[in-house]
Amino acid sequence: MSRALEAARATARRLEAAAPLNAVLHWSAAELEAEARRADAQAPAGALYGVPIAVKDNIVTTEAPTTCASRILEGFVSPFEATATRRLRAAGALIAAKTNLDEFAMGSSTEHSAFGRVHHPLDPALVPGGSSGGSAALVAAGVVPAALGSETGGSVRQPAAFCGVVGVKPGYGRVSRAGLVAFGSSLDCISAFGRTVADAAAVLAAMSGHDPDDATTIPEPPLAPPVARADLRGLVIGLPREYLPGDLDAGVRAGVDRAVEAMRGLGATIREVSLPHARYAVPTYYVIAPAEAASNLARYDGARYGVRRLGPAGDLASLYRTTRGEGFGLEVRRRILVGTYVLSAGYYDAYYRKAQQVRALIADDFRRVFAAGTDLLFTPTTPTTAFRAGANTADPVAMYLADVFVCAASLAGIPAMSLPIGRAEGLPVGGQLIAPERGESLMLAAAGALEAALDGTAEVR
Amino acid sequence: MTWETVIGLEVHVQPTTRSKMFCGCANSFGDPPNTNVCPVCLGLPGALPVPNAEAVRLGVVGALALGCTVHPTSIFARKNYFYPDLPKGYQVSQYDRPLATGGAVRCESPERGPIEVSITRLHLEEDAGKSLHDRYPRRTAVDLNRCGTPLCEIVSGPDLRSPAEARAYLVALRQLLVYAGVSDCSMEKGTLRVDANLSVRRPGQSGLGTKTEVKNLNSFAFVEKALEAEYHRQVGLLESGGRVEQVTLLFNAGTGELRVARVKEESHDYRYFPDPDLPPLVLAPAWVEAERAGLPELPTARRARYADRFGLPGYDVGVLTAEPETGAYFEAVVAAGADPKAAANWVMGEALGSLRETGGFPVPAPRLAELIGLVTGGAVSHQAGRKVYAELAAHPDHPPGVVAERLGLLQVGDESALAGWVEAVLAAHPGEVARFRAGEAKLLGFFTGQVMKASQGKADPKKVQPLLRSRLGP
Numbered sequence A: 001m002s003r004a005l006e007a008a009r010a011t012a013r014r015l016e017a018a019a020p021l022n023a024v025l026h027w028s029a030a031e032l033e034a035e036a037r038r039a040d041a042q043a044p045a046g047a048l049y050g051v052p053i054a055v056k057d058n059i060v061t062t063e064a065p066t067t068c069a070s071r072i073l074e075g076f077v078s079p080f081e082a083t084a085t086r087r088l089r090a091a092g093a094l095i096a097a098k099t100n101l102d103e104f105a106m107g108s109s110t111e112h113s114a115f116g117r118v119h120h121p122l123d124p125a126l127v128p129g130g131s132s133g134g135s136a137a138l139v140a141a142g143v144v145p146a147a148l149g150s151e152t153g154g155s156v157r158q159p160a161a162f163c164g165v166v167g168v169k170p171g172y173g174r175v176s177r178a179g180l181v182a183f184g185s186s187l188d189c190i191s192a193f194g195r196t197v198a199d200a201a202a203v204l205a206a207m208s209g210h211d212p213d214d215a216t217t218i219p220e221p222p223l224a225p226p227v228a229r230a231d232l233r234g235l236v237i238g239l240p241r242e243y244l245p246g247d248l249d250a251g252v253r254a255g256v257d258r259a260v261e262a263m264r265g266l267g268a269t270i271r272e273v274s275l276p277h278a279r280y281a282v283p284t285y286y287v288i289a290p291a292e293a294a295s296n297l298a299r300y301d302g303a304r305y306g307v308r309r310l311g312p313a314g315d316l317a318s319l320y321r322t323t324r325g326e327g328f329g330l331e332v333r334r335r336i337l338v339g340t341y342v343l344s345a346g347y348y349d350a351y352y353r354k355a356q357q358v359r360a361l362i363a364d365d366f367r368r369v370f371a372a373g374t375d376l377l378f379t380p381t382t383p384t385t386a387f388r389a390g391a392n393t394a395d396p397v398a399m400y401l402a403d404v405f406v407c408a409a410s411l412a413g414i415p416a417m418s419l420p421i422g423r424a425e426g427l428p429v430g431g432q433l434i435a436p437e438r439g440e441s442l443m444l445a446a447a448g449a450l451e452a453a454l455d456g457t458a459e460v461r
Numbered sequence B: 001m002t003w004e005t006v007i008g009l010e011v012h013v014q015p016t017t018r019s020k021m022f023c024g025c026a027n028s029f030g031d032p033p034n035t036n037v038c039p040v041c042l043g044l045p046g047a048l049p050v051p052n053a054e055a056v057r058l059g060v061v062g063a064l065a066l067g068c069t070v071h072p073t074s075i076f077a078r079k080n081y082f083y084p085d086l087p088k089g090y091q092v093s094q095y096d097r098p099l100a101t102g103g104a105v106r107c108e109s110p111e112r113g114p115i116e117v118s119i120t121r122l123h124l125e126e127d128a129g130k131s132l133h134d135r136y137p138r139r140t141a142v143d144l145n146r147c148g149t150p151l152c153e154i155v156s157g158p159d160l161r162s163p164a165e166a167r168a169y170l171v172a173l174r175q176l177l178v179y180a181g182v183s184d185c186s187m188e189k190g191t192l193r194v195d196a197n198l199s200v201r202r203p204g205q206s207g208l209g210t211k212t213e214v215k216n217l218n219s220f221a222f223v224e225k226a227l228e229a230e231y232h233r234q235v236g237l238l239e240s241g242g243r244v245e246q247v248t249l250l251f252n253a254g255t256g257e258l259r260v261a262r263v264k265e266e267s268h269d270y271r272y273f274p275d276p277d278l279p280p281l282v283l284a285p286a287w288v289e290a291e292r293a294g295l296p297e298l299p300t301a302r303r304a305r306y307a308d309r310f311g312l313p314g315y316d317v318g319v320l321t322a323e324p325e326t327g328a329y330f331e332a333v334v335a336a337g338a339d340p341k342a343a344a345n346w347v348m349g350e351a352l353g354s355l356r357e358t359g360g361f362p363v364p365a366p367r368l369a370e371l372i373g374l375v376t377g378g379a380v381s382h383q384a385g386r387k388v389y390a391e392l393a394a395h396p397d398h399p400p401g402v403v404a405e406r407l408g409l410l411q412v413g414d415e416s417a418l419a420g421w422v423e424a425v426l427a428a429h430p431g432e433v434a435r436f437r438a439g440e441a442k443l444l445g446f447f448t449g450q451v452m453k454a455s456q457g458k459a460d461p462k463k464v465q466p467l468l469r470s471r472l473g474p
């Protein structure tokens, strides 16, 4: 039996066992074996030969349905394949499963899935974070060594932190969006989960690089896998004071303190810095992302594909209202309404244009700090550890604040990642590294050194 | 009481590209429904647009031909609205940062003489699909072949003062874009479409009246007719004490009537915003200048050249420059040695006749030049020349001299042959001979005609008349 086939069968057994997590929307043992045979037929074998990778179900693949965890796309099979998964397959990877998510990637807990919430691998009463909660949970549960998620405003880093795995968001345009179902197009990034920094970095490298099918990709060749560093000598790590408020969760604070000490021990110079516009990141994000989403989701109208509900009147308006009213869940409808509002005549200047201006200021903050000699920034990934299911569903703003530390890098379009830096009361704490534009390699190398120096599963208090 | 008409036109022109604006599908007309489609133009989840460089280039060429300023940075924006033939729920267009602004088109107003019509803007966008309401009873079918094909929208200032002027502007605009190679600008194929805005006001009044928009105009003649009808509708409303509402009207070419399609309250809020899938369109000024330098000769320059170099009268210049191919053919005929005025006559007569019937110029330019040489040299009469032309159109590889000989159309200038026909004609008409000799000089034409008839057109009339005179002389 080939190594790929062995891996496929073992993965199938683990997927079966992981069913209670509800992390998977589609997989089949037969498809996994077919993936292995395809990988075996490829020459040369490729850097990811036989590595099973789970894919968030908002990335289109031709073998399986792509639902975005929405009723409106139930059963939809794409006639074309995402550039990212095509490149992973070309590198020998096995697409193992399509994972559960917040509907259309809108959420921070993977509770907003039309197909049920995802459970945290350490405690089923907790959420795994979101919106890429299914992918994070599968990696954390050891089902796959790596998985794809997508980030619009922290949807990989935040669940990576909650689940205790590595989550890497590349700079905007580093990985092609072709085949990623659009949410907020100016923010969306296909991103990688791994159990280790090296695993996530290898997946990122394999799918990165310019793509003629996406006019917004950076015109550069694929990333080289990062050169490992034994220490952080010569690096200046900035700690933005706005990300370490006095009321920060004590466990998270302890995790950050321990990680900072570890970096100092590795020879890094630690410096306090300021990102004065950081506090506007969440409101800015919640204007821009819904505006783009309202437009991006207009295509789901029941006229061509997906679910179609004619409605009582039987006319065109009724088709639209009923299809979209029944097909989209509450959170998606909320964001479409917000997005439509902020782009409307008379409100555009006050909301959308203003948000774009603030977005430019947020990006300038980062540019200024990096230009002044800071190589990387370090912050907590989330203000708390994983919360209980249902804790924030009644209060959308409380839910949005779970992304308070991750939104800014998304708005600035710069690379950022989360890695496990310890546990507080048994729950993972994530630390975030943020890099300047095109700084993925340095960020991953530093993360690798910190990972080696720090037991990411040790209790921090 | 008189009213002044104020008209501005929005013209959509489809540049002649091989593929669509943002995907690789064929940009072609008349294929079976929904065959030129792909994930991008179908708006499938995850599909992304990539701008077509040739469509951008043709947009720039069009803008330069209209004398517009081409902007180094322009922005694609989304125009959001729901319609079944708009698969993404938005149309990619350009809004507050168009490709080009500020040009002008010169044309001849039937009422005011030469005028200059300002071009407010030219921008790029993608077309929507087609909704077919007549294919299935009580159902609408959608054909997305046209969806995503490139368009240049050209907006004129409110500078036109009559429906006839609007038509003259359209003719001039179309000619410029066809010359520049942007588009074939065929209203029949839908590669040129017109929406017209019209308002009326009192002469001398500086502000504009309430304008209405007229759509569904399928030919330049209908544009003029529809605007006439709308002028009368508005004046009728105002003179009966009513007021003009801001509406969109559809013109019915069959009945000549206008029907209100949409009132202002129903107008959309399109929620334009920059398309995040498309980076700003940045054009290097040097590249734009190279395109400007590479512009083909435009109609004004060509008309001046035909008048100056070939000494052609204004009417001929107008006919020969109406379509660029006509002028190109004419110049090829002249280049092959034909006299310019004779060439102009032949191109305007026989060759344009062929173009109307067959859509092309069947006789190669050097052959036509040879034929013209035969006619001007007297070897073939003008009448016979037209027969030779018809034969050449069917057999373009035959030399005209050979064709004329084969058809027996070479003119006979030989004295003895001519003398034989002249003697026979005079012998057959003794009464007319007597009357001529009695002073009825106009009978010379009669005898000439009889000789031509007897010779079956072969006699050279220029030689027949002196011969007749000498035989009939006292």
Ligand SMILES: [Zn+2]
Binding pocket: B020, B023, B024, B025, B036, B037, B038, B039, B040, B041, B042, B148
């Ligand atoms: Zn297409």
